[in-house]
Amino acid sequence: MATPLTADALVAALRAEGVTVVEHPGWRTHNRDHIGPWGPVNGVIVHHTVSSGTEASVELCYNGYAALPGPLCHGVIAKDGTVHLVGNGRANHAGGGDPDVLAHVIAEDYGERPPAPRYHEGSAGAVDGNARFYGFECVNLGDGKDPWPAAQLDAIERASAAVCRAHGWTARSVIGHLEWSDWKVDPRGFTMPAMRTRIAARLGAAPVPPASSPPATPRHQPFPGAAFFAVGRNSPVITAMGRRLVAEGCSAYAVGPGPRWTEADRRSYAAWQRKLGYRGADADGIPGPVSWAALNVPYTA
Incomplete structure (x- = not known):
């Protein structure tokens, strides 16, 4: 016990x-x-x-x-x-x-x-x-x-x-x-x-420690809530998100990404959700807390 x-x-x-x-x-x-x-x-x-x-x-x-x-x-x-x-x-x-x-x-x-x-x-x-x-x-x-x-x-x-x-x-x-x-x-x-x-x-064997101290964990943007991602939203958080989507090979952007939430953002995020294994309604392009945490969007002041 x-x-x-x-x-x-x-x-x-x-x-x-x-x-x-x-x-x-x-x-x-x-x-x-x-x-x-x-x-x-x-x-x-x-x-x-x-x-x-x-x-x-x-x-x-x-x-x-x-x-x-x-x-x-x-x-x-x-x-x-x-x-x-x-x-x-x-x-x-x-x-x-x-x-x-x-x-x-x-x-x-x-x-x-x-x-x-x-x-x-x-x-x-x-x-x-x-x-x-x-x-x-x-x-x-x-x-x-x-x-x-x-x-x-x-x-x-x-x-x-x-x-x-x-x-x-x-x-x-x-x-x-x-x-x-x-x-x-x-x-x-x-x-x-x-x-x-x-x-x-x-x-039977102890965990192998890292060869050196890991770098400091970067600050990631907290999940702002699904309602944040709506037509007309203008925020540097959306730009930071878009850049991470591009880096993950999930870009549906013709130009950008930029600070205003667009259909290209939604389609890019849907590609990210599918990359994580989501299907159907789970891959609707609207960020959720789990997929957002996995994207590691850099903190934007």
Whole structure:
């Protein structure tokens, strides 16, 4: 058993393990602690989102829905390997599960797999997993056909290892949702024994520190809100955004970019959203907080 990591400690652990982290606005105080306990913690549960598109999946996991308010996990692992932090504290991700599984996770004494679960949310004797586990939701349709890119699997390995290393746990402290509840099938598309083998190998060696101190992090423009990007808006922020879009190979500009929001800006930003993996209505060309954070628009006074 362990005391949950602070927000700063979690970010530091993930980055030390080589994880690319995006901090969703408000994640550090976003939790369900008023509903029940958070901690002591005993492990990590890996899920799939049954959704597509990074931005839509992150927003879903941050906000939740009427029957299950957010956060629905602590971090969302996108297909490009980026980990988007959406919650810090108790999250609605694990639900009720098997007390025998929990005992073996705490002891870290099982073989290839923990014992098959016999409990689920609402069943008599189920244990509250939301109090005991960190949760990572991985963007995937969960149909067994949606691919798991190498970058995403690497991020699952690294993020899980980061939490384990911070707490002094082994890879047996990482389980899939299907190993916790007899109602669940996630994650589908890779096996947890294979993932634990990867995590164990990573934990067998210390993270490699950078060769030299990294340069100071540049200041990036905070997300000004979707309503900012409207016809008639004139701002140096739009120029800075356009230059970043050009640098990312997402230009639909005939001339420019310039400070006034135009259709060329919208089409250029839509190209950026598609580059991030968004499709359909998720790639409408109107900036959202996740895609904006990924663009790293330089700060404009």
